[in-house]
Amino acid sequence: MKKQPIGIFDSGLGGLTILNALHRTLPREDLIYFGDTANVPYGSKSKEAVTKFSLAIARFLEKQGVKLIVVACNTASAQALGKLRKEISVPVMGVIEPGAQKAIESTLNRRIAVLGTEGTVKSNAYPKAILKRDHKIRIVQQACPLFVPLVEEHWGKKPATQLIARDYLNRVKKSGADTVILGCTHYPILKTVISDILGRGVTLVDSADTLAQAAHDFLIEQGKFQTKGKGRVRIYASDDPARFKRLAGYLLEEKIGKVHLKKLDL
Amino acid sequence: MKKQPIGIFDSGLGGLTILNALHRTLPREDLIYFGDTANVPYGSKSKEAVTKFSLAIARFLEKQGVKLIVVACNTASAQALGKLRKEISVPVMGVIEPGAQKAIESTLNRRIAVLGTEGTVKSNAYPKAILKRDHKIRIVQQACPLFVPLVEEHWGKKPATQLIARDYLNRVKKSGADTVILGCTHYPILKTVISDILGRGVTLVDSADTLAQAAHDFLIEQGKFQTKGKGRVRIYASDDPARFKRLAGYLLEEKIGKVHLKKLDL
Numbered sequence: 001m002k003k004q005p006i007g008i009f010d011s012g013l014g015g016l017t018i019l020n021a022l023h024r025t026l027p028r029e030d031l032i033y034f035g036d037t038a039n040v041p042y043g044s045k046s047k048e049a050v051t052k053f054s055l056a057i058a059r060f061l062e063k064q065g066v067k068l069i070v071v072a073c074n075t076a077s078a079q080a081l082g083k084l085r086k087e088i089s090v091p092v093m094g095v096i097e098p099g100a101q102k103a104i105e106s107t108l109n110r111r112i113a114v115l116g117t118e119g120t121v122k123s124n125a126y127p128k129a130i131l132k133r134d135h136k137i138r139i140v141q142q143a144c145p146l147f148v149p150l151v152e153e154h155w156g157k158k159p160a161t162q163l164i165a166r167d168y169l170n171r172v173k174k175s176g177a178d179t180v181i182l183g184c185t186h187y188p189i190l191k192t193v194i195s196d197i198l199g200r201g202v203t204l205v206d207s208a209d210t211l212a213q214a215a216h217d218f219l220i221e222q223g224k225f226q227t228k229g230k231g232r233v234r235i236y237a238s239d240d241p242a243r244f245k246r247l248a249g250y251l252l253e254e255k256i257g258k259v260h261l262k263k264l265d266l
Numbered sequence: 267m268k269k270q271p272i273g274i275f276d277s278g279l280g281g282l283t284i285l286n287a288l289h290r291t292l293p294r295e296d297l298i299y300f301g302d303t304a305n306v307p308y309g310s311k312s313k314e315a316v317t318k319f320s321l322a323i324a325r326f327l328e329k330q331g332v333k334l335i336v337v338a339c340n341t342a343s344a345q346a347l348g349k350l351r352k353e354i355s356v357p358v359m360g361v362i363e364p365g366a367q368k369a370i371e372s373t374l375n376r377r378i379a380v381l382g383t384e385g386t387v388k389s390n391a392y393p394k395a396i397l398k399r400d401h402k403i404r405i406v407q408q409a410c411p412l413f414v415p416l417v418e419e420h421w422g423k424k425p426a427t428q429l430i431a432r433d434y435l436n437r438v439k440k441s442g443a444d445t446v447i448l449g450c451t452h453y454p455i456l457k458t459v460i461s462d463i464l465g466r467g468v469t470l471v472d473s474a475d476t477l478a479q480a481a482h483d484f485l486i487e488q489g490k491f492q493t494k495g496k497g498r499v500r501i502y503a504s505d506d507p508a509r510f511k512r513l514a515g516y517l518l519e520e521k522i523g524k525v526h527l528k529k530l531d532l
Contacts, residue, residue: 038315039305044418050303055424105510149415152310158433163426266532 002234005030005224005234007061007090009054010072012040013152013244014185015072016093016251021208023233023254024071025216026266028226032064032234035248038239038264041148042075043117054080057266058088060236067094067224070215074099075185091218099207100129100240106203107137107179113162113172114141115194116146116183125134125249126183140175143166144187151186155251162189162193169197182206189251236262269492271296271500272481273327273356275320275335278306279418280451281338281508282517284361287474288336289520291482297499298330304505307414308341309383309450316385320346322530324354325372326502332356333490334374335480336429340365340450341383344391357484364480365393365447368425371471373403373445379438380407380462382449383414392449400517406441410434410453428459435463448472455517491511496519502528 006026006072013033019033034057036042038178040048057151061069069092071084077094084092103112112170114126121143130137138183146164155161172180182188196206219225233254237244241259249256272292275284277490278301285299302308305319313523320342327335335358337343337350344361350358380392387409412430420426427450438446448454448470454472461470485491501508507525523532 038311044305044506044509046509049505145419146412146421149412151409155412155430158429160426160429160433163424163429164421167424167426220343239315240310243310243312 003029004029005032005068005222006030006068006070007034007064007066008038008072009034009057009061010073010185011036011042011075013247013251014148016248017185017188017206018072018208018211018234019233020253021073021212022215023231024262025212026076027231029133029231030227031231032061032066033233033235034061034215034262035200035237036236036242036264037237037244042073043119043148047079047118049051050076051083052266053264054084055087056266058084058092061265062088062090068093068218070211071095072185075119077121084211091127092183093211093215093218095140095207096125096129098210099205100126100133102178102207102210103181103205104130104137106205109176109178110137111175112137112179114139114183115144115168115172115180115187116141118143118145120183135154140172142168142172147184147190148186148241151189151236152247156190156193161190165190166192166197166254173198177202179203179205182257233257235259238262238264269495270294270331270333270490271298272334272336273298273300273330274338275300275302275323275327276339277302279343279513280414282453282514283451283472284306284336284338284474284477285499286519288479288481289497292451293457293479293497295497296496297497298327298332299499299501300327300528301501301510303503303510306338307521309385309411309414311385313345316342317349317411318532320350321353322532324358325326325512326528326530328354328356332472334359334481336359336477336485338451341385343474344386344389358476360393360512361451361473361477362395362508364476365449365471366392366399368473369445369447369471369529370396370399370403372451372471374440375444376403376445378403378405379443379446380405380440380449381410381434381438381446382407383455384409384411386449392447406438406443407516408434408438413456414452417455418513422456427456431456432461432463435460439464445469445471455489460485499523501525504528504530
């Protein structure tokens with residue numbers, strides 16, 4: 001049987017944190033990453049727009065013969081997952097469920113905070129996923145819309161980013177949550193900044209490793225797990241691949257190869 | 267003859283500073299504003315993508331029977347103006363030429379700095395427009411990619427914005443320029459922050475008033491100037507009009523009415 005790749009997509013760069021985790025956990029699998037740089041950011045756009053972008057990408061990945069699609073974007077997972085599962089013949093995994101599961105396993109005081117884009121927060125996807133499992137957990141949500149541009153512009157280590165994070169995290173600190181979900185794939189890049197503000201007693205949850213583990217288990221279960229060879233990574237961007245390659249270089253753990261231009265059929 | 271409106275467009279909210287100036291200078295003219303919230307931001311996207319968006323909007327405005335199109339976005343003016351003038355039958359004005367003209371009139375030491383998005387800076391549109399008029403002027407350019415999200419998120423008055431501006435303006439300060447072009451329609455909203463850093467000796471140039479004056483002169487010249495009635499403003503957004511209305515309310519000098527949804531044919 002032909003080796004089938006795994007498809008991963010995000011609005012831009014953030015999903016590379018998921019790509020890293022998948023590549024670490026599943027080093028023999030071929031991975032296709034799609035960054036929708038023509039339509040980034042998703043976080044401040046409507047559910048309808050995000051669904052349209054997501055569907056177009058998923059259809060492209062489906063045509064590449066992928067065996068699994070990983071929605072490596074919280075906004076798209078929160079707003080488009082149902083629709084993708086209806087319209088796409090390949091299994092689709094999102095980042096919300098693994099993140100919610102991991103947060104529940106981590107919290108001791110049953111108080112969880114969710115950091116996300118405006119779209120993710122408004123969708124209430126994390127609270128729904130958490131309360132479905134344990135309806136007594138108390139949840140506070142905080143939209144952090146400037147985190148994405150700060151990451152995309154490499155401002156992670158500048159004092160301005162600390163100041164902005166301090167502002168966003170004020171309510172989270174007051175809530176007493178012992179577990180904070182980094183509900184956007186860009187946010188793990190700001191882990192140190194966030195952790196410095198919240199203190200060591202607070203666990204930061206990002207879904208990358210849990211998701212990679214879930215993908216691993218799924219492939220074994222389906223008998224589609226690669227046991228041989230070395231996985232290759234192929235990257236597509238919907239606009240300005242040269243710019244994407246330059247920026248992705250900072251985030252990707254592996255050396256980045258050519259970034260291919262693929263415009264979406266919207 | 268039927269009253270013909272003026273069409274104005276921007277990637278999002280920034281162009282509202284131009285809308286304000288046009289409404290002040292031409293209070294009898296009907297204005298149609300188009301904010302491309304489905305595709306914002308333009309500043310970090312390719313010339314090809316920006317041209318495609320701009321053309322689709324200009325075609326929509328043309329169909330509304332406008333007598334003039336004002337490209338109230340520096341990135342689109344820098345990258346798509348030539349193409350628009352070729353493809354669209356209505357006269358098209360950009361923000362670059364009036365801004366360059368005003369800066370030349372303002373500078374005493376013949377040193378001008380240009381602040382803009384990545385796209386505007388890369389296009390060299392301002393240096394070209396300035397050097398065409400006076401080839402001995404010394405120019406420094408600085409991309410300020412975080413200014414747009416800071417404005418869109420209403421962070422203009424927060425200390426983090428000062429810190430970020432201080433970083434961006436470092437080179438500009440060192441250059442000794444006595445005139446600084448605010449080469450993005452979002453930036454006039456940060457005028458106070460920028461001016462506090464650069465000091466009173468530096469003149470900040472935004473093209474809004476010059477552009478409005480140029481539009482005024484053009485309409486008189488063409489015999490298309492309205493001498494009666496009160497101008498109405500009609501606003502379209504390509505995604506999430508409710509969100510656009512909420513944010514535009516902070517920027518617009520007039521009370522904002524309904525924001526209409528108009529998806530682009532791309």
